[in-house]
Amino acid sequence: MITVAQALEQLFALATPLGSETVSLLDAHGRVLAEDVAATRAQPPFDGSAMDGYAVTQAAPGMTFRVIGEAAAGHAFKGCVADGEAVRIFTGAPVPTGAKRVVIQEDVIRDGNVITVSDKVEANTHIRPAGGDFAVGDIVSAGPVLGPNDIALMASMNIAEVPVAKRPVVALISTGDELVMPGESPKADQIIASNTMGLHALLRDLGAEPRLLPIARDNEPSLRTALEMASGADLIVTIGGASVGDHDVVANLAPKLGMEQAFYKVAMRPGKPLMAGRFGNAMMIGLPGNPVSAMVCGHVFVAPVIRAMLGLPAGPTPQKTAPLAEALTQNGPREHYMRARMTADGLVAFGAQDSSLLSILNAADALIVRAPHDAAQPKGATVSYIPIR
Numbered sequence: 545m546i547t548v549a550q551a552l553e554q555l556f557a558l559a560t561p562l563g564s565e566t567v568s569l570l571d572a573h574g575r576v577l578a579e580d581v582a583a584t585r586a587q588p589p590f591d592g593s594a595m596d597g598y599a600v601t602q603a604a605p606g607m608t609f610r611v612i613g614e615a616a617a618g619h620a621f622k623g624c625v626a627d628g629e630a631v632r633i634f635t636g637a638p639v640p641t642g643a644k645r646v647v648i649q650e651d652v653i654r655d656g657n658v659i660t661v662s663d664k665v666e667a668n669t670h671i672r673p674a675g676g677d678f679a680v681g682d683i684v685s686a687g688p689v690l691g692p693n694d695i696a697l698m699a700s701m702n703i704a705e706v707p708v709a710k711r712p713v714v715a716l717i718s719t720g721d722e723l724v725m726p727g728e729s730p731k732a733d734q735i736i737a738s739n740t741m742g743l744h745a746l747l748r749d750l751g752a753e754p755r756l757l758p759i760a761r762d763n764e765p766s767l768r769t770a771l772e773m774a775s776g777a778d779l780i781v782t783i784g785g786a787s788v789g790d791h792d793v794v795a796n797l798a799p800k801l802g803m804e805q806a807f808y809k810v811a812m813r814p815g816k817p818l819m820a821g822r823f824g825n826a827m828m829i830g831l832p833g834n835p836v837s838a839m840v841c842g843h844v845f846v847a848p849v850i851r852a853m854l855g856l857p858a859g860p861t862p863q864k865t866a867p868l869a870e871a872l873t874q875n876g877p878r879e880h881y882m883r884a885r886m887t888a889d890g891l892v893a894f895g896a897q898d899s900s901l902l903s904i905l906n907a908a909d910a911l912i913v914r915a916p917h918d919a920a921q922p923k924g925a926t927v928s929y930i931p932i933r
């Protein structure tokens with residue numbers, strides 16, 4: 545059996561970035577910026593007034609000026625301001641040629657067309673210089689997942705079309721004679737397909753485009769049909785049928801149906817019967833069927849694969865560290881991802897860690913990551929964990 549780190553390495557070797565496409569700025573939220581983009585306009589594009597007041601060449605207490613015109617946002621004053629002249633100006637208006645500062649309206653007394661500066665005048669010029677925010681050609685660098693602040697900045701830069709990484713299309717195939725979809729009326733011996741829905745949500749969060757295919761039954765023709773329907777996907781994710789029982793279709797039949805297997809089985813808990821490889825033009829990952837195993841493998845393996853396909857740096861799902869609020873016994877020979885909750889004193893692993901218990905996964909905030917054969921850890925020891933909330 546290979547280690548989690550070795551499995552990730554092999555997965556990254558299989559996962560190729562998918563290239564980019566152009567979308568409108570309104571559709572760019574949550575997408576990965578695929579190339580640097582440059583401002584086509586400076587901001588502000590002109591020296592602008594930061595306040596309501598009067599634009600003048602200079603100001604000192606008691607000076608008087610003749611008001612010769614007005615400048616408002618979107619309505620520049622066309623002329624020039626000379627000594628002894630003032631232009632009534634409002635926030636956001638271009639500062640007229642010749643003016644060197646704005647005296648705020650609170651600091652002048654106006655009488656008809658004449659203003660007099662009161663006995664105190666602020667040092668601040670109240671002018672926002674052209675390019676003070678950014679200049680033409682300033683760059684937003686490729687790489688980040690674009691959020692609201694990036695979108696606002698790019699809009700200000702007059703970038704209406706954005707090159708983003710293509711979303712990986714992921715075909716999701718549940719396998720099992722016992723499975724029905726949520727909302728159906730299950731018979732007494734049937735189970736609701738839950739992993740598929742959870743993984744669909746996870747994939748959407750990751751910026752992929754998941755496609756839910758019909759459940760494949762535990763026989764060759766049904767699995768073949770499902771795999772054919774997955775054609776065109778960048779990644780095929782199967783769920784279940786991954787162990788070595790008679791009815792485990794993926795493990796038994798996927799290689800026969802054309803899967804080139806890169807690895808099978810990883811030394812981890814939960815999630816041992818994980819497999820990966822290629823199927824036709826797609827990458828393929830076979831997840832174990834137990835609900836928690838499938839979701840944990842989603843966090844530990846599928847998420848880094850999707851990020852790599854989006855052109856983000858290849859690396860494991862980021863881990864944090866926190867103290868243990870309760871001691872842990874010695875770990876076994878496999879890397880263990882323990883469901884835990886975060887308390888004010890640190891992490892507490894749940895007593896029940898069976899890989900079928902979705903309620904415990906849902907109550908958990910974290911997966912404590914324990915190395916193979918990790919010694920018993922006392923209360924207060926620092927451990928690594930993956931946040932899952």
Ligand code: AMP
Binds near residue numbers: 784785786792835
């Ligand atoms: P398998 O790997 O197919 O043997 O499945 C292991 C366990 O996970 C069995 O109890 C299955 O019923 C269950 N299981 C498999 N696939 C799913 C799924 N998509 N949703 C929920 N449970 C599943």
Ligand code: MG
Binds near residue numbers: 719721784785792833
């Ligand atoms: Mg099964």
